[in-house]
Amino acid sequence: MGTQEPAVRPLRADAARNREKLLQAATEVFAEHGTEGSLEEIARRAGVGVGTLYRHFPTRACLVEQVYRHSVDEVCAAAPRLLEQLDPFEALSTWVDGFVGYVSRKKGMASALREALGPESEAVFADVHERLENAAAMLLGAAQEAGMARNDAEPLDILRSVSGMCMAAAASHDPERTRRVLALILDGLRYGAPAGAESTRTDSLAAV
Template sequence: MADATTTRPLRADAARNRRRVLDAAREAFDAHGTDVSLEDVARAAGVGVGTLYRHFPTRLDLVEAAYRDSVEQFVAQADLLLDREPAGEALDAWVMGFVDYVVRKKGMAAALRAGLGDEAGEIFATSRANLEAAAARLVAAAQADGAIRTDVEALDVLRAVSGVCLAGAGAVDRERTTRVLRIVLDGLRWSADAPS
């Protein structure tokens, strides 16, 4: 399933409206779940409900687009961080951002599974591939800088971090989750100069 705007380029004003709807939807889904009133989403975006439905004909279309957008924005953070920070610090910051990322997308993922069934698998597979590619860029850069051990793969990092974040997502125990993520990051740095 894809939103109605993916087949042709949007005019600048339509693209701005679509962006505002997506931002408002993500905030509303974070705060109130995916059953939030779409009229409230349109109002928060500063557009009419007709504009929302023009871009996203169904609630599920909006949930899917918001989910994909969430993934894209988090993936993009990897490169932004690498541009601004030393590679080891960029990896640390991205990993610590995983907590909010997992909490944000959890409700949307459940709605997609419920609404799309097996078809949701393609969305999740694409998301995983994009996340793994971002993690690979961060890991390679951190290894090249000598900030983390060289025997670690991007998938190792993703599995460890995802597991920690998913375990803490139910209770949203940010303090404990953050502490455990710091332990994971310390493990990545252990013996960085002399990998085992």
């Protein structure tokens, strides 16, 4: 099941901090240079020695997988937090914007994992996909229950449309177009929503 480190016992506080700093630094370096980015540069940005990096992540494949999972952890953890802070549709919109960032950061990681792990990589991708779909379902369900999103939309619709948009954006190198398309996707989720329909009926009656 991938190269995930065995959960033997919790890390000491200083070791846990170093691991977190290494994951954050690796996320930056991989986003800038792909998964072949310098391990020495990752250690330098994290403020630790290369030996510390290898103690936490014995191979590049292990580091790539953990960066991949760490990015997913952050995206999924944001869902309930946003629902506590914002109205349901604003929470969904903010999460989708964060998901766009996640898709752009994982540049090359999927292919690197497939190459390093072979068939075992499919278990990693299946787990990640399930977690992301559950997070999207939590947010979309709340927006639908509040009448802020159309009832026929499904979590997978969001993941696929945003992922496709990101791939097209990477090819076009046009961030402004990306923002416009994302706005269209979100408007599409609102179109036909019960609350929006009620607002439209009220406005129409007021105009008579």
